[in-house]
Amino acid sequence: MAFATLHDVAEAAGVSYATVDRVVNARGGVSQKSVLRVQAAIKQLGYARDVSAANLARKRVYRFLFLLPEDHNDFFHSLYSALQSHAQRPNLLRIAVTTTRLPAFSEKALIEALARIDPATVDCACVVALDTPAVNAAVQRVRAQGVKLVTLVSDIDAASRDAYVGIDNYVAGKTAGRMMGLCHGRQPGLVLPIIGTSRAHDHIQRLSGFLEIMQAHFPQITLLEPVTSRDEAATIHRELDDIWRAHPNLTGVYNMGAGNDGLVAWIRGITGRDRPFMVIHELLPNARTALEAGLVDAVIDQKPKEIITRTMDAMRLLVDGEALPTPAPVITPAIYLCENLPDTPKETDWMPSND
Template identity: 40%
Template sequence: MKPTVHDIAAHAGVSLATVDRVLNRRPGVRAVTRDKVEEAVIRLGYVRDTAAANLAKGHHYPLVFVLPRSDNPFFGALRRAVDDVAERGGGERVTVEIVDVPPFDARALATALDAIDPEAVCGVALVAVDAPSVAAAVARLKAMGLKVVTLVSDLAHSTRDHYAGIDNIAAGRTAASLIGRFAGERGGPVQVVMGSLSVRDHRDRLEGFASVLEAEYPALDLLPVIEGLDTAEIVERALGQALAETPGICAVYSLGAGNRGLIDALGGHDAERHIFTIAHELSPVTTKALESGLIDVVLHQDPGHEVRSAVRVLRAKVDGQPIIASQERIRLDIFLRDNLP
């Protein structure tokens, strides 16, 4: 029988992915490992069937998703979407490993990226913390031949291959337009609650929001931003204090997570008039608040679409194929209690 790539992998003591990298002259393989594979090719007398190799291009796609570990319902949904890909990945020749990191921790994220074995993986998707150390770690992965997609939150300066997420500046502008239309005439202070300035999606939402408020709704005054670290207890305490100390707050925009704390603070505040409130991401908590009227609008992104898009893009990039831009565009959904799914 003719020797196969499985025989080469067994003889050289490496993975099939590594054999594939060497045979296709792709980077990301140490010289000593490349020598082992090439020696096995010669010793076994392996002759490559070029037509078959082209037909089976990208026959296996080992991927790593680096995700923040938190009680944020959105990231829980994101993780379940990755698990779904992992469960059905065999039919699509995809294997998936999840690596957990603390949220908003650039050092931990960079360390996790540096620990990825380039010989065992062809693509990486990460929820980015926008920091030089993370951008540098992404650049190192790229230099070793891996394909990299940022997921949900992008990097300002990076060599990543693709971003799978919504247009966050547009999301912030949308929130400001809605608040302006519903609360702009009466005017008053507006409170923004964000997770962290260290992630670009939150900064972009704030930038879009502030630009529209300043340009189009001068009767609305943006208060100092609350940075709640997507933690319900911090959000409840900080927002409750702001509502108590600043009478007449007419609107709240929660552009991150910690929505349980947002709802507890709003529910515990004895307001003379309704506080128009916008939050992000549909969950059992925000759905209930929409139904009760405590929250007016939820802006939502589909975590399943984002994960599936990241996988499709990584596979295409590994194979050197173009992506379908319209298929990978992540839309922003706007939910009121009238159109809840």
């Protein structure tokens, strides 16, 4: 069945095409009687306005701002690269993307960047957030100025933002816990969780899910206090060295953030003892190489390309005043072992731009 057009609505309402166009686009200058007739015809025909077509006709430009952490690790390299690729690909929709990079985990830098957002030049902003009261308040101030706001990868209070795009980090943590427990069978063990920061919602949710599964289903395994790494490879390497000396019976490590270069370098230096079972995040070149070499055992991947695609779609819908899907779709992370690795991506699929 063909979709109703503005011409169909005009004919059914007994008014001109121009009148219908004015009513549909809320431009005024139409009598109340004609407005009611047009609205009745729209309801009768089931007409739905094609917002994308209307914006194309008006040569509208979507102005999107991304506030991303400085790409000090491969994950943000890949996220930034995916954003660049998406923004540069041929598309009838006019989308202007501006990216500002901030120091990772810096509440001050994030709040200052949010305060600089100008509603005259930004329609929608996207941030990798820190879940603190001050950041939530800064986000609310931005939205009060009419700018839509989407959180990416790491969320905040749902009431503070317009949408979140990313994986369910609580489920990701539970998945890591299940894999860690199963690898031990019913044997006792000693496991170390590594967290980037307690102010990142994604890390806290992963840790919560991991602890829940381990404590409920694998009580014979002892959990060490989580180490905070700030996603720094050197910190992870140093902490693992210290813990390995203090706990030579260490049987598992779950790194729920970045800094995997430090973890892999530490594993390569182990001699005389079996290494612990390793679960890490993000299937990036270093992680892939480690899987292939048998240095880590499982990788949970967030699919950065899918994250960016869904983020751009959500931002456009918000700016157009369209309803987001309900319930909001959550990206299902991929779990990779050495046996199910996908084809090797091109280097340009993950490496950052030099500008």
